[in-house]
């Protein structure tokens with residue numbers, strides 16, 4: 001084994017060379033094994049892992065580049081937390097197809113997207129006629145190899161774009177992925193404007209579930225933004241583009257300034273950060289969903305970065321009058337610069353606002369399209385309550401949950417409550433209240449009203465320079 005000297009974006013690539021492989025019988029030379037071969041290989045992989053040999057003589061496809069055991073430094077720590085060491089046990093479906101060429105099995109169609117290191121086109125299986133997206137990445141860049149490995153590692157979760165197969169030729173990798181024909185979340189956001197709180201909560205919950213999965217699998221995405229969230233034809237969100245993702249072990253600090261300017265967490269700019277950067281970026285997205293514009297702006301990259309480092313957000317007045325205190329509280333917990341106080345994925349998922357809108361009993365509700373259509377119904381003078389923590393605030397939260405949902409409840413009461421479902425509502429509120437933490441407000445969670453927010457809801461999410469990864 002050796003670490004390649006090539007360093008880019010703060011991480012090395014671990015390359016397992018063929019001559020160093022001890023389990024040659026497990027070498028994967030075919031891209032499509034028979035079921036029998038596959039289960040035999042899987043069994044051997046399992047035995048291999050149980051013997052604790054992982055990391056010694058890895059049964060890896062010659063030339064397969066795996067993600068570093070931990071990003072940033074050449075440490076040889078044990079695998080990242082929760083890491084299914086798929087190295088050497090990559091599902092046959094996603095093995096590198098060294099023997100077959102992609103065009104033997106797929107009809108390549110029109111290009112549907114371009115990325116920094118390649119392009120994406122539609123491809124159709126010659127066997128089944130099913131359509132997929134094929135991302136072709138030019139070899140050479142370390143991040144490209146890492147992207148392939150991390151996608152193999154994460155594929156299988158319903159919120160991650162599924163990787164069906166990987167082909168390789170001299171110049172490129174070809175990643176055959178499920179086709180997300182619903183397009184990018186960014187396009188939906190710019191077409192539809194602000195989201196209702198209910199819709200935003202459902203989306204953020206789905207996103208945070210995927211982020212939690214990534215973190216549990218020892219992966220930090222580092223480029224969460226609506227361009228990288230794709231939608232299926234049925235509207236389900238899928239996290240895509242793991243080009244900047246990196247593996248991490250518990251307690252490890254990452255370095256390397258990467259991300260997309262508008263979404264980048266302040267600690268990334270300082271150069272010492274953890275998986276919490278994904279929560280910050282999801283908070284930026286939540287901000288944009290709720291009020292239709294990004295929180296940190298500037299006419300140059302430097303100014304945007306300065307704003308990210310220094311500007312205090314104000315969730316008071318203006319557009320925030322249409323946003324419930326509970327939603328604003330969650331935002332403040334995701335967008336705090338104090339990393340130790342910033343919510344983890346699990347904390348976001350148990351926040352009252354998320355629970356309120358996404359508890360199973362709520363799923364029977366019609367999802368309201370966008371706030372544009374209900375803004376009059378929700379407009380109400382709300383007191384800013386971003387540091388909601390104390391006992392005295394219990395009733396405020398209860399009220400805010402109730403008040404915020406008025407439009408929803410008005411349809412709920414007419415349609416459901418009369419049918420005797422009011423106990424479900426009480427349950428939801430009880431659950432929400434039980435999750436409110438009782439403690440003194442933390443200074444870091446309170447945002448000082450230094451700069452008034454834009455009064456009108458202008459979307460600046462199309463600003464290319466703010467959304468392009470660096």
Ligand SMILES: Nc1ncnc2c1ncn2[C@@H]1O[C@H](COP(=O)(O)OP(=O)(O)OP(=O)(O)O)[C@@H](O)[C@H]1O
Pocket residue numbers: 112113114115116117118119120133135161177178179180181184227228230240241243469
């Ligand atoms: N599975 C997919 N289904 C449908 N469209 C996809 C799929 N994957 C990517 N695309 C389209 O291709 C575009 C480029 O994809 P890619 O993953 O390269 O994103 P990118 O953010 O532009 O890449 P990079 O960060 O490497 O520059 C996406 O914005 C999207 O429109």
